[in-house]
Amino acid sequence: xxxxxxxxxxxxxxxxxxxxxxxxxxxxxxxxxxxxxxxxxxxxxxxxxxxxxxxxxxxxxxxxxxxxxxxxxxxxxxxxxxxxxxxxxxxxxxxxxxxxxxxxxxxxxxxxxx
Amino acid sequence: xxxxxxxxxxxxxxxxxxxxxxxxxxxxxxxxxxxxxxxxxxxxxxxxxxxxxxxxxxxxxxxxxxxxxxxxxxxxxxxxxxxxxxxxxxxxxxxxxxxxxxxxxxxxxxxxxxxxxxxxxxxxxxxxxxxxxxxxxxxxxxxxxxxxxxxxxxxxxxxxxxxxxxxxxxxxxxxxxxxxxxxxxxxxxxxxxxxxxxxxxxxxxxxxxxxxxxxxxxxxxxxxxxxxxxxxxxxxxxxxxxxxxxxxxxxxxxxxxxxxxxxxxxxxxxxxxxxxxxxxxxxxxxxxxxxxxxxxxxxxxxxxxxxxxxxxxxxxxxxxxxxxxxxxxxxxxxxxxxxxxxxxxxxxxxxxxxxxxxxxxxxxxxxxxxxxxxxxxxxxxxxxxxxxxxxxxxxxxxxxxxxxxxxxxxxxxxxxxxxxxxxxxxxxxxxxxxx
Numbered sequence: 276x277x278x279x280x281x282x283x284x285x286x287x288x289x290x291x292x293x294x295x296x297x298x299x300x301x302x303x304x305x306x307x308x309x310x311x312x313x314x315x316x317x318x319x320x321x322x323x324x325x326x327x328x329x330x331x332x333x334x335x336x337x338x339x340x341x342x343x344x345x346x347x348x349x350x351x352x353x354x355x356x357x358x359x360x361x362x363x364x365x366x367x368x369x370x371x372x373x374x375x376x377x378x379x380x381x382x383x384x385x386x387x388x389x
Numbered sequence: 390x391x392x393x394x395x396x397x398x399x400x401x402x403x404x405x406x407x408x409x410x411x412x413x414x415x416x417x418x419x420x421x422x423x424x425x426x427x428x429x430x431x432x433x434x435x436x437x438x439x440x441x442x443x444x445x446x447x448x449x450x451x452x453x454x455x456x457x458x459x460x461x462x463x464x465x466x467x468x469x470x471x472x473x474x475x476x477x478x479x480x481x482x483x484x485x486x487x488x489x490x491x492x493x494x495x496x497x498x499x500x501x502x503x504x505x506x507x508x509x510x511x512x513x514x515x516x517x518x519x520x521x522x523x524x525x526x527x528x529x530x531x532x533x534x535x536x537x538x539x540x541x542x543x544x545x546x547x548x549x550x551x552x553x554x555x556x557x558x559x560x561x562x563x564x565x566x567x568x569x570x571x572x573x574x575x576x577x578x579x580x581x582x583x584x585x586x587x588x589x590x591x592x593x594x595x596x597x598x599x600x601x602x603x604x605x606x607x608x609x610x611x612x613x614x615x616x617x618x619x620x621x622x623x624x625x626x627x628x629x630x631x632x633x634x635x636x637x638x639x640x641x642x643x644x645x646x647x648x649x650x651x652x653x654x655x656x657x658x659x660x661x662x663x664x665x666x667x668x669x670x671x672x673x674x675x676x677x678x679x680x681x682x683x684x685x686x687x688x689x690x691x692x693x694x695x696x697x698x699x700x701x702x703x704x705x706x707x708x709x710x711x712x713x714x715x716x717x718x719x720x721x722x723x724x725x726x727x728x729x730x731x732x733x734x735x736x737x738x739x740x741x742x743x744x745x746x747x748x749x750x751x752x753x754x755x756x757x758x759x760x761x762x763x764x765x766x767x768x769x770x771x772x773x774x775x776x777x778x779x780x781x782x783x784x785x786x787x788x789x790x791x792x793x794x795x796x797x798x799x800x801x802x803x804x805x806x807x808x809x810x811x812x813x814x815x816x817x818x819x820x821x822x823x824x
Contacts, residue, residue, distance in 0.1 A: 284768075301735070301776065311713070321713070
């Protein structure tokens, strides 16, 4: 069983570093846990989701491979895992869009501080 | 000879002073010795000769043994192959049976299947839930027969729990662990026993196909409360088992509690689902004593940092196996225990979003007392407190300031939110301190 607290903390740190905003990072975390609530995942299984999400946004690769292994890691049914995968993909896309904006904001801030 | 100097140290040969009779006796002794040695040499020569003769015989025996071994290995491989084929065959037969049972019309299944099949555990085990339900509602079977059907259907679960070597091993290890835990906790200054440094033994359901099947059955396959009602009617002992109830999803447990058909057993079933929590909480309650078992201040005063670490490690693995909303639904005795409150982070806290203000107040009060306990504060509680005071969702959940004053009076120490934020490395969310 995954230590969900450690995975959640790691994801929180990566998200806060990448987005530069604690509230946004917290929103992402809450989104992941809300999908877990919907499909009655245990905290350990949610830890797996956090861990996979964190690896994808940190490494920016192996997305398909990591998402493919979800079925083995979760106690959910196959149908549920498909839903969860689709949800995570959407969330990853959202993250990528927000990350671009966060990057631009950082540059603007830098410019303003000059 | 007279001129030669006397030398008392001159080495004697041993023959100088012997009489002819003695010499003769010595000669005989030596001859006997030589004869014995010759005899021994001859014996050895004979053994060597015999050995030379035996070598081919030994070689032949070795060859025979090798041939036997090869034959045995070949046979073993054949048996293994057969076993594999049998296993695959059994798997295929199982799959075919499952498919056939899924395809056959429910009405035909109930009316035309010979009754004896309904009490065959190897048949009933693979009957889909809808067909089992139809059987339970059918007039073809008497009430007693329905009990037999139910017992046949879930026999594999009870067999695994009561007789499998994995479960026996687990029970043994768990018993030793709990005993060591109880003893150590009662002796505040005793060093941590080695057994408690290792992770607590967990249910071995993932290690065996049957264990996995039980989990799959109760977690994913049974989604109909009526099926659980039948199990409760005909085989209530199933719901005494953590190895069964632990897999049932939390929303289903809530449905059980609300359903009258469970006739007051709902609370018992919920307790069975959180046996892992109750085990730890009971230890803590025993130490804190009656009347103060929920007193967070006493909890921090009583347990050492080392003891808290071990308690939290145990509780953490129980948390990992629960849904987050489940923590809020495990009953006030369980979630209001300081050891449960101690493991609450931002994630678990949000499971209490819909709880009343009084419940939220209990959590926040524990967080502030934990903060005041300094190094005894858990990482999870730090995360929760950070979230409450620095993230916009935090104050929406509960305004820490509302409790801070009360705790300050209780402890006769002022609690300053700005100071907490600084120590936890965050900034106070701008909306929080403005009333």
